[in-house]
Amino acid sequence: MLLGMTTDQTVVTLAGLAAIIAVNRYFLAGRPALAAAAGASGTQNVTVVVDSSYSPAVIEVQAGQPVRLRFDRRDTGSCTEEVVLGDFGIRRFLPTGKITTVQFTPQHPGTHEFSCGMGMIHGKLIVK
Numbered sequence: 001m002l003l004g005m006t007t008d009q010t011v012v013t014l015a016g017l018a019a020i021i022a023v024n025r026y027f028l029a030g031r032p033a034l035a036a037a038a039g040a041s042g043t044q045n046v047t048v049v050v051d052s053s054y055s056p057a058v059i060e061v062q063a064g065q066p067v068r069l070r071f072d073r074r075d076t077g078s079c080t081e082e083v084v085l086g087d088f089g090i091r092r093f094l095p096t097g098k099i100t101t102v103q104f105t106p107q108h109p110g111t112h113e114f115s116c117g118m119g120m121i122h123g124k125l126i127v128k
């Protein structure tokens with residue numbers, strides 16, 4: 001029993017705490033999005049490690065500001081050798097061991113898929 005509370009109040013408080021923790025865990029687990037940090041120039045820089053998958057796979061950026069995605073490709077499989085951001089008309093070859101920069105400015109809020117050239121590996125760009 002917590003200080004100055006009846007047993008019933010303590011139970012309610014603990015149940016409330018448990019609910020808050022459960023909700024936080026749900027959102028943290030379900031939304032592993034990385035929000036881009038805008039630099040002094042207003043460009044939103046995000047490094048995406050390409051190693052048989054995209055990490056982070058979900059990226060959040062702000063509309064109306066330039067986005068610079070830095071694809072750091074580490075694997076050698078042919079699957080990930082190209083990245084496609086179809087909604088922005090971008091298809092880029094990613095040499096292994098190099099960082100390939102893709103730059104564009106999303107004008108409107110929305111969700112855009114990006115993928116490997118074959119459409120097998122996916123990521124998501126959320127424009128807020």
Ligand SMILES: [Cu+2]
Pocket residue numbers: 078079080116117118119120121
């Ligand atoms: Cu592929």
